[in-house]
Amino acid sequence: MAYIDIKHLTKDYGNGHGIFDVSLEIEKGENYGFVGINGAGKTTTIRHLMGFLKPDEGSVTINGLDATKSSAEVKRYVSYIPGEINFPGNKTGEDFLKDQIYLSGRGSWERAKELSNLLQLDVTANVRSMSKGMKQKTAIVSAFASNADILIMDEPSTGLDPLMRDIFLDLLKQEKKQGKTILMSSNIFQEVEEVSDRAAVIREGKIIDITDMADIRYNENKSYRMEFKSLADFERFLNLGYQSTMVKAEDLQVFVQIHDKNINYLIQDLKDFDLVYFKEIKFSFEDYITEIFKEGV
Numbered sequence: 001m002a003y004i005d006i007k008h009l010t011k012d013y014g015n016g017h018g019i020f021d022v023s024l025e026i027e028k029g030e031n032y033g034f035v036g037i038n039g040a041g042k043t044t045t046i047r048h049l050m051g052f053l054k055p056d057e058g059s060v061t062i063n064g065l066d067a068t069k070s071s072a073e074v075k076r077y078v079s080y081i082p083g084e085i086n087f088p089g090n091k092t093g094e095d096f097l098k099d100q101i102y103l104s105g106r107g108s109w110e111r112a113k114e115l116s117n118l119l120q121l122d123v124t125a126n127v128r129s130m131s132k133g134m135k136q137k138t139a140i141v142s143a144f145a146s147n148a149d150i151l152i153m154d155e156p157s158t159g160l161d162p163l164m165r166d167i168f169l170d171l172l173k174q175e176k177k178q179g180k181t182i183l184m185s186s187n188i189f190q191e192v193e194e195v196s197d198r199a200a201v202i203r204e205g206k207i208i209d210i211t212d213m214a215d216i217r218y219n220e221n222k223s224y225r226m227e228f229k230s231l232a233d234f235e236r237f238l239n240l241g242y243q244s245t246m247v248k249a250e251d252l253q254v255f256v257q258i259h260d261k262n263i264n265y266l267i268q269d270l271k272d273f274d275l276v277y278f279k280e281i282k283f284s285f286e287d288y289i290t291e292i293f294k295e296g297v
């Protein structure tokens, strides 16, 4: 049984809304991305993991415990960042964080202070008057300072500026190195590509794909873009018969798709040509998702 095991989970809100027959197996120590457009079903799935929703059908277990029936026990392993953050009470960030550490019985204020400094969070501010970004940072500090075995995060980088997002992603990588199991929903494909081992794609409540991120990062089919100095060279190259995904004749540019094992042939051939530039175009997780959505799986 997987560490986080979601089996045939269904929550039907009617009129095609909800999640349907969702199954995901997340192994211990894995960093798992969960992507989908707005309304796809990410939050509904995640709320089942936290025991906030009861399945119509199917089950969720975390470390062998039923997430619905044993939700209090499950929460001992889990730190959670909700999609919508609303802090209770009228206290400072520091008091809120100290309460969380005390209530969960995990983590330390020292670590929370360190994380707050890294994320430039002013913990003297009242949680009620915090901006969206500050609330998000407070939730991140709380989750990371708790030293929980499992991190479940619903679009955690929402509201962070690009610099803070990078710091957050670095922290996430550190958590992974320490053996934490991470489930992060997001609709920012670049960040999922950067940190995840695998990612599931949900659309209209159904899982349509599970991707091993190594296949994207180390894809052996590469694209190269090149520009020729002269029209004569441009035309001569096209006659060589390489698979060109796009040709921009007005700029004398060609995009070639080629498998790694054939790259030497291409380089040999290009020795006879006068090039303005030659550049690898990385195949990204976003390209992959766009293809899946185009294919209408």
Ligand SMILES: Nc1ncnc2c1ncn2[C@@H]1O[C@H](COP(=O)(O)OP(=O)(O)OP(=O)(O)O)[C@@H](O)[C@H]1O
Pocket: 013, 017, 018, 019, 036, 037, 038, 039, 040, 041, 042, 043, 044, 045, 083, 187
């Ligand atoms: N309590 C509810 N009652 C009825 N429909 C609901 C309820 N909660 C969610 N839905 C619907 O279920 C679908 C999935 O919603 P969900 O919030 O899980 O999506 P999401 O992928 O998290 O979206 P977002 O990226 O916008 O947060 C949506 O169509 C939503 O309108």
